[in-house]
Amino acid sequence: xxxxxxxxxxxxxxxxxxxxxxxxxxxxxxxxxxxxxxxxxxxxxxxxxxxxxxxxxxxxxxxxxxxxxxxxxxxxxxxxxxxxxxxxxxxxxxxxxxxxxxxxxxxxxxxxxxxxxxxxxxxxxxxxxxxxxxxxxxxxxx
Amino acid sequence: xxxxxxxxxxxxxxxxxxxxxxxxxxxxxxxxxxxxxxxxxxxxxxxxxxxxxxxxxxxxxxxxxxxxxxxxxxxxxxxxxxxxxxxxxxxxxxxxxxxxxxxxxxxxxxxxxxxxxxxxxxxxxxxxxxxxxxxxxxxxxxxxxxxxxxxxxxxxxxxxxxxxxxxxxxxxxxxxxxxxxxxxxxxx
Numbered sequence: 001x002x003x004x005x006x007x008x009x010x011x012x013x014x015x016x017x018x019x020x021x022x023x024x025x026x027x028x029x030x031x032x033x034x035x036x037x038x039x040x041x042x043x044x045x046x047x048x049x050x051x052x053x054x055x056x057x058x059x060x061x062x063x064x065x066x067x068x069x070x071x072x073x074x075x076x077x078x079x080x081x082x083x084x085x086x087x088x089x090x091x092x093x094x095x096x097x098x099x100x101x102x103x104x105x106x107x108x109x110x111x112x113x114x115x116x117x118x119x120x121x122x123x124x125x126x127x128x129x130x131x132x133x134x135x136x137x138x139x140x141x142x
Numbered sequence: 143x144x145x146x147x148x149x150x151x152x153x154x155x156x157x158x159x160x161x162x163x164x165x166x167x168x169x170x171x172x173x174x175x176x177x178x179x180x181x182x183x184x185x186x187x188x189x190x191x192x193x194x195x196x197x198x199x200x201x202x203x204x205x206x207x208x209x210x211x212x213x214x215x216x217x218x219x220x221x222x223x224x225x226x227x228x229x230x231x232x233x234x235x236x237x238x239x240x241x242x243x244x245x246x247x248x249x250x251x252x253x254x255x256x257x258x259x260x261x262x263x264x265x266x267x268x269x270x271x272x273x274x275x276x277x278x279x280x281x282x283x284x285x286x287x288x289x290x291x292x293x294x295x296x297x298x299x300x301x302x303x304x305x306x307x308x309x310x311x312x313x314x315x316x317x318x319x320x321x322x323x324x325x326x327x328x329x330x
Contacts, residue, residue: 006214006222006229006231024251024253026222026231026251029251030251030258031258031259032247032248032251032252032258033258033259033326034248036326036328037328038328038329038330039330040330066281068279068281068282068307068327070330071306081306082308082309083306083307083308083313084279084306084307084308084330085304085305085306085307086282086283086304086305089300089304090300091302092302129330130330131279131327131328131330133281133326136248
């Protein structure tokens with residue numbers, strides 16, 4: 001049996017379907033989750049750097065990832081919001097000055113979160129919640 | 143025996159009667175549910191068949207019901223497994239029926255409630271807000287576009303306000319935007 005595999009179309013006849021018509025084809029790798037989870041990071045507005053472990057993936061390469069982080073809208077309300085933005089991002093003050101930089105990153109074993117804060121509003125300790133997702137790299141693992 | 147037959151004719155008739163009796167016995171066995179040896183049918187209609195083992199080059203059906211699983215072999219390894227819980231495909235050389243662990247799950251495509259993104263929405267959005275009502279923070283991607291009908295440029299914003307997700311909406315979208323939301327996410 002040389003022509004084996006699984007094709008699932010969007011309604012197009014499977015014998016006539018092009019790649020764009022396929023919901024899934026076993027001839028093409030999918031973007032699979034390795035890990036999905038949540039966490040939090042605490043930092044202080046005192047011009048220091050925080051570099052925190054988020055998750056250990058041990059994939060042996062630097063995987064594709066996404067982190068959505070709770071955003072602290074200090075410009076407007078001074079209170080933490082229950083909304084999440086894709087990191088990395090730079091938060092700025094009304095005058096355009098950089099307030100903090102949120103920058104998650106990966107190496108070949110870990111997902112880590114780096115935050116660099118800048119002075120501007122005392123030394124309040126801030127805790128931001130986040131969710132993350134790590135994907136297998138089809139080129140590396142398939 | 144009918145009178146008037148010679149001995150040869152009587153013998154032929156006797157053998158024919160014996161053969162016919164065997165045929166009748168076979169039919170009675172078939173009708174009584176006893177196993178019948180090899181039989182060939184040119185065209186057979188069965189209302190309800192209970193088959194222990196079937197070999198077929200082609201099966202055409204409206205509905206194919208399977209109790210446990212469908213297994214497809216590539217000539218060397220079992221590669222595709224369809225069960226009541228998921229559809230599992232293994233990479234070449236990998237037995238699809240082996241136990242999936244954190245270490246080897248990269249060798250499989252799993253069509254199940256996990257492992258792959260399910261698309262919640264993909265399309266253009268105007269007005270800066272999209273309501274998803276997932277009751278969780280979903281994974282999403284948003285681009286600023288120059289047109290919803292004939293777009294020529296998709297870009298990511300680096301300045302505030304940036305797109306944000308709540309448990310019910312995507313907010314602060316560029317106007318217009320192209321938005322992709324997946325069902326997967328979490329409540330941090």
